[in-house]
Amino acid sequence: MKTIRQQLLIGLLSASLVCVLSAGAMLYRSLLAETNELADLQLRQLAVALPDEFKGTALPENIHDPEEAFVLQAWDRDGAPMHTTVAPGLQPLPHYGLQGYQEKQVNGNLWRIYGVHEPGRYVQVGQPQSARDRLALRMAVRAGAPLLVIALVFSCLMLIVVGRALRPLDRLARAVVGQSPTALQPLDPVAMAPDLRPVVEALNGLMGKFEEALAAQRTFVADAAHELRSPLTALKLQLQLVERAETDAARTLALARLHERLDRGSHLVQQLLSLARHESGLTRTQLQRVDVNSLLVSVVADHSALADSRDIDLGVETVEPVVVQAEPDGLRVMLNNLVDNALRYTQRGGRVDLLAGTDQGRAYLQVRDNGPGVAPEHRERLFDRFFRPDGNEVWGCGLGLSIVRNIVDHHRADIRLEDGEQGKGLRVTVFFP
Structure with missing residues (x-):
């Protein structure tokens, strides 16, 4: 060209x-x-x-x-x-x-x-x-x-005139080449020709997004390394306990705890991979028409064994047919994390309901439970990576709602955390654009 x-x-x-x-x-x-x-x-x-x-x-x-x-x-x-x-x-x-x-x-x-x-x-x-x-x-x-x-x-x-007219482009190219990937500095639009100022402002916006992406990646790598260190250390200690067990009963107990540690480590790795996969934005070609009620029924079927093992009533409450433009796999991952969180934190014999509908022309889906709920001052922090409220005895890695937040943001949707029915439990609602 x-x-x-x-x-x-x-x-x-x-x-x-x-x-x-x-x-x-x-x-x-x-x-x-x-x-x-x-x-x-x-x-x-x-x-x-x-x-x-x-x-x-x-x-x-x-x-x-x-x-x-x-x-x-x-x-x-x-x-x-x-x-x-x-x-x-x-x-x-x-x-x-x-x-x-x-x-x-x-x-x-x-x-x-x-x-x-x-x-x-x-x-x-x-x-x-x-x-x-x-x-x-x-x-x-x-x-x-x-x-x-x-x-x-x-x-x-x-x-001569064309050469002089294109000098600002050469200056802009030199300014961009002089940038460092680890320390991006915004370009000065005032120092550029008026015709190039929209380009400079667009480049500044792109560099800002790139800087945010790099910062998020650095944070993700640091957090992942920190979180993986603890389960790996615990696995090594548990393996030493298995080796030191003197009786069959002690060895069986140590092996059971080792399996539990392995399950937690596998869950953490799976959540980290899911988070990394959904860090990137969606393109228009990835969006498809998704029948939300059919998706809810499918997710309930996937979690029915876990719900039965905890004696939790898990089901779909049909309100009305809802179809949204979304990325099917991302929507399924989001629902899986919401339902998994609800099942983990709901007491034995509790209830978890999934439903979909429309409110003022906006489609929504909702997952609610009658568990202990979350204090209002902790709700916003629930979306932070690896955050778990104090006093929480249920094991987890603190990435589920962070993954949910990424998927919600990439769909340009809104998410709300509210009290459940009669002030008990937690109600999570996702409103689509």
Whole structure:
């Protein structure tokens, strides 16, 4: 692909060349028309002047302009030739007996002929059109030479002007190249040309988002390393306890706790992978029509075994059919995390309900339970990575609602945390745009 500089220069130079050629063509046509008019007048003057200038048969043999090529002929009233004057390279013409101007084809060439009948004689003057064309072309070249000089000067000026006009782009490129990925500095839009300020502001916005993404990545890596350190240390200690067990009962208990530690570590890794996968935004092509009620039924089926093991009533409360534009896998991950959290924190014999509907034209889905709930001062922090309220005895890694928040944000949706029915438990509602 050509650069902007190349496109500008090619476009401007091509336009200049077209203008020069068009001007030359118009100049040639104008000069050709004037040449034809003057040449016609000359033919007539030669023909009319002969009877006055020459008496009897005393016609000179060399009547013609050295700049022109023509044939001058005269015949008497009987058609006998009286005189012929032929320019070098031309041949005499037939006797046409014309009165006035007329064009004739002679040996494949176009001639302009003027004939006049005078008492006792007929005079005919002819000139090839090619001679007129050559004369007009020579005149056009002489007249157009200054135009070519002007075109060359204009082309040099265009090179200078385009180079100066594109200097701000070069400065902007150098400013961007000078940025460090680890320390992005916003560009100064005031120091740039007015036409480039929207580009600079867009670049600043992009660099800000990139900086946020880098900061989030650094935070994620640091938090993940910190959180993985503890379960790995616990696994190593538990493995040592298994090795030191002296009785079968002690070894069985140690192995059970080792399996529990492994389950927690696997759950943490799975949540970290899910969080990393949903950190990136959604594109329009990823959005599909999703039947929310069918998705709720599917999620309930996936968690029914866990709910039965804890004697929790898990089900779908149908309100109305709801269809949203969403990314199906992301929506399923979000619901899985909400239901998993609700089942973990709801006491044995409790209840978890899923439902979907519309409120003021906005579709929503909701997961609510009648568990212990969350204090209002802790609700906003629930979306922070690895945050778990004090006094919480249920094991977890604190990433579930962070994953939910990412998926909600990427769908440009809203999420609300409220008290459950009769002030008990927690109600999580996601409103779609």
